[in-house]
Amino acid sequence: MDSKANIKNILLVEDDSKDVELTLAALEENHLANRIVVLENGEEALDYLYERGKFEKRSGGNPIVVLLDNKMPKVNGLEVLKTIKADENLKLIPVVVLTSSRETPDLVAFYKHGVNAYVVKPVDFGEFMNVIKHLGIFWAAINEPPPCMG
Amino acid sequence: MRGDEAELKNQDANVSGQSARTEQAEARTEQAGARSEQTIRASELSYRRLFEAAKDGILILDAATGRISDANPFLIELLGFSLSEMVGKTVGELSPFKDIESNKAMLERLKRHGYIRYEDLPLETTDGRQIAVEFVSNVYQAGDKKVIQCNIRDITERKRAQEEIRDLNVTLEQRVIERTAQLQAANQVLRESEERFRLLVEGVQDCAIFMLSPEGHVVSWNKGAERIKGYKADEIIGKHFSCFYPPEGIAQGKPEQELRTAMEQGHANEEGWRVRKDGQQFWANVEITAIFEEGGCLQGFAKITRDLTESKRSAQAIYDKNLELQENARVLARSNSDLEAFSYSVSHDLRAPLRHILGFVDLLQKSAGPSLSEKSLRHLTTISQSARRMGDLIEDLLAFSRLGQSEIQRTEVNLDGLVRETLADFQAETTERNIVWMIHALPVVRADRALLRLVLVNLISNAMKFTSARTEARIEIGCAPAGSGETVIFIRDNGVGFDPKYTEKLFRVFQRLHSQGEFEGTGIGLANVQRIIGRHGGGVWAEGVVDAGATFYFSLPKQNGSING
Numbered sequence: 126m127d128s129k130a131n132i133k134n135i136l137l138v139e140d141d142s143k144d145v146e147l148t149l150a151a152l153e154e155n156h157l158a159n160r161i162v163v164l165e166n167g168e169e170a171l172d173y174l175y176e177r178g179k180f181e182k183r184s185g186g187n188p189i190v191v192l193l194d195n196k197m198p199k200v201n202g203l204e205v206l207k208t209i210k211a212d213e214n215l216k217l218i219p220v221v222v223l224t225s226s227r228e229t230p231d232l233v234a235f236y237k238h239g240v241n242a243y244v245v246k247p248v249d250f251g252e253f254m255n256v257i258k259h260l261g262i263f264w265a266a267i268n269e270p271p272p273c274m275g
Numbered sequence: 276m277r278g279d280e281a282e283l284k285n286q287d288a289n290v291s292g293q294s295a296r297t298e299q300a301e302a303r304t305e306q307a308g309a310r311s312e313q314t315i316r317a318s319e320l321s322y323r324r325l326f327e328a329a330k331d332g333i334l335i336l337d338a339a340t341g342r343i344s345d346a347n348p349f350l351i352e353l354l355g356f357s358l359s360e361m362v363g364k365t366v367g368e369l370s371p372f373k374d375i376e377s378n379k380a381m382l383e384r385l386k387r388h389g390y391i392r393y394e395d396l397p398l399e400t401t402d403g404r405q406i407a408v409e410f411v412s413n414v415y416q417a418g419d420k421k422v423i424q425c426n427i428r429d430i431t432e433r434k435r436a437q438e439e440i441r442d443l444n445v446t447l448e449q450r451v452i453e454r455t456a457q458l459q460a461a462n463q464v465l466r467e468s469e470e471r472f473r474l475l476v477e478g479v480q481d482c483a484i485f486m487l488s489p490e491g492h493v494v495s496w497n498k499g500a501e502r503i504k505g506y507k508a509d510e511i512i513g514k515h516f517s518c519f520y521p522p523e524g525i526a527q528g529k530p531e532q533e534l535r536t537a538m539e540q541g542h543a544n545e546e547g548w549r550v551r552k553d554g555q556q557f558w559a560n561v562e563i564t565a566i567f568e569e570g571g572c573l574q575g576f577a578k579i580t581r582d583l584t585e586s587k588r589s590a591q592a593i594y595d596k597n598l599e600l601q602e603n604a605r606v607l608a609r610s611n612s613d614l615e616a617f618s619y620s621v622s623h624d625l626r627a628p629l630r631h632i633l634g635f636v637d638l639l640q641k642s643a644g645p646s647l648s649e650k651s652l653r654h655l656t657t658i659s660q661s662a663r664r665m666g667d668l669i670e671d672l673l674a675f676s677r678l679g680q681s682e683i684q685r686t687e688v689n690l691d692g693l694v695r696e697t698l699a700d701f702q703a704e705t706t707e708r709n710i711v712w713m714i715h716a717l718p719v720v721r722a723d724r725a726l727l728r729l730v731l732v733n734l735i736s737n738a739m740k741f742t743s744a745r746t747e748a749r750i751e752i753g754c755a756p757a758g759s760g761e762t763v764i765f766i767r768d769n770g771v772g773f774d775p776k777y778t779e780k781l782f783r784v785f786q787r788l789h790s791q792g793e794f795e796g797t798g799i800g801l802a803n804v805q806r807i808i809g810r811h812g813g814g815v816w817a818e819g820v821v822d823a824g825a826t827f828y829f830s831l832p833k834q835n836g837s838i839n840g
Contacts, residue, residue: 249633
């Protein structure tokens, strides 16, 4: 296991504070909540990844995974994905879309641009909790992150 | 003419004049007797030659006895007697003359008048030929005795020629009469045909047919012209046809131009506005044909004008209607894309608040559960249930909306196989129940397999759902009799059935005939069935009796229809 200083962060990009709260509540049960960096929209997400603006002096390297909502003001999830996957330094970061939409055009667009997983948020809270918990465990503990990052 | 005598009016005078001259000559002869015997002989010789060479028959008779004293060679030749056979005989004794009135009577007349003439006397020659002669006799004094000279001219040829001419004339006259009759008949036919044609043209109501003089003045006018142009014949005949054109047409020189075109090309055709007598304009199709006489001289123009205002108006109406339809199609496309946006929005935006409700109710139950009353906890449960139900409705609505959008992929679908496959999916639910399945042989249809499967899933699950209270459920699937162009499939159950008066409501979105407590469901299933079958160009219907089961039917066209909706 990595040392405490090297623990990778999980980026949660979500503009809806209620979804943030429910997601955090789910991750709480995995004791992963303290590793979550919550960003309110795509613009902030990109600033974080490029270490610019208010994240110019942030600590830590790239996140182990980006949990990305799609429908957000300013820069939406798809645009964030496109930017990450087009950047040599960022493209290896796993990106998981966390969305309400199961619409075919959305699925196609995200997979076309190299999304690593597409997760539809269940309406039922029990299912929602399960899904988020699984996601947290999978990306934080099971999945081996790409090397040479950060 | 036969036997008729033509006696000249002044015959007596002539004859007496003649005999006077003869007497003088005799007197002169006596006087000249002394002059020269030779001169007389010479003169006699001349007469003799003349007598012998004449191309008329000449007969000399002794007036006192009526007997023949001489005949010239031509007559001998003509009658076929020798001179000796004739000399000394009376004319009546000669067979050719035996049929004419008696020699005596002839002589009487000769004596009285000194001259007789038969214009056309039929004679028979000794060898039996029938000939016609002109017979002229004179009496004159020759020396001491009176002689009768008969000149006989063979007019057989002349007569035949005359008869031929007469016959020809008769034939000719006959032919002239016949030809005249023919011409008259032809003229009559022509007149009748012209009259019919004139009546026809005059009676035509649908188009104006009239004639123009070479200069463009109206010469004739029919009923159609009267109707279309508004002028009576007597108002317009003689007027120049340019009065049918609107002022701008006249300013552009259109009337003259059209006549010129018709003259040069034989024909001119144009569509344009024309003016009625009352000033009203109408859209006309005009045809002008130049009419030339045989020599190539321009006789005038035939003009046919049709009023196309109505058809132009309906063409305009069709055009307008088309525009309207195009606009409708645009509106429809827009509303379709609105609907898409709507369903997208529903998918995204309605789910999130539901999730939040459910999420926070759950969090609340966890954090405050122990301190809440049972009633409050029940309220929280109700909130969750309602939110979940709303979630189900949203999912169904989305699925229904997607059915209307996806492309239909038609293939040959074996219904037997598809039904078996679908039933296998229900196995888990059927094991605990007593269901008698009656599956008849089913045909191959042309349809979208996945969508057709959805139809079967909906109908079979309905049948199972509504027979759930039966100790023995009976579900039958088969092919119903249908027209040649379609296949009809039915699914029959012995379940709770339905009241036929609500049949129409069955297939509407979220319409239910049973409460949620009786049978669970959102009421989208049959709406989906109808939408899918409708998109295949088929129909759905149902028969039911309360508590005595229901039968659902759907039809699929056998031809490749492509109805989207």
